[in-house]
Amino acid sequence: MDSNSKHLLWYYFRHHYGFSSNSVDMVSMMKKTLKIGDKVMSRYGEARVTKLEMTERPGDKYGLEVQEVFTSMLEYVIMDLDNGHWSYGQNVEVL
Numbered sequence: 001m002d003s004n005s006k007h008l009l010w011y012y013f014r015h016h017y018g019f020s021s022n023s024v025d026m027v028s029m030m031k032k033t034l035k036i037g038d039k040v041m042s043r044y045g046e047a048r049v050t051k052l053e054m055t056e057r058p059g060d061k062y063g064l065e066v067q068e069v070f071t072s073m074l075e076y077v078i079m080d081l082d083n084g085h086w087s088y089g090q091n092v093e094v095l
Contacts (some may be wrong), residue, residue, distance in 0.1 A: 029036070035068035040092040047081035059088065071082070 036042070036048050055063035058075040067076050074089030081087060 004007055005008050008073045018059070033068050034071055034074070034089075034094050039056075039095040040079075040087075042081060042085065042087045042092045044083055044085045044087075046095065047083040047085070049079050051080035053078045058090070 007042060034049065034052070036049050036052060038048060039046060052066050053063035053070055054069060054073070055061075055068050057077050061078065063076070063078060069089070071094055074092070077089030079087055079089060079092070
């Protein structure tokens with residue numbers, strides 16, 4: 001992810017959720033994350049995540065590609081899986 005994409009993603013979260021840099025640091029210390037390579041259980045079976053995108057609204061098909069997300073934000077995530085399928089974040093269980 002280039003620096004411009006990171007800036008846009010940070011602006012989005014700050015604007016929509018009122019995060020300050022201190023609150024994001026606190027959240028990152030308390031929350032579990034999902035990252036590329038992690039195992040998930042989807043309706044297609046167990047698979048590894050090969051791509052993560054953070055969307056603006058739940059249910060959107062495209063978003064900004066990210067390397068890691070908080071599990072509390074999975075409703076804003078769409079992911080590609082190594083079994084050839086894709087899934088919305090709320091439809092998987094992190095293993």
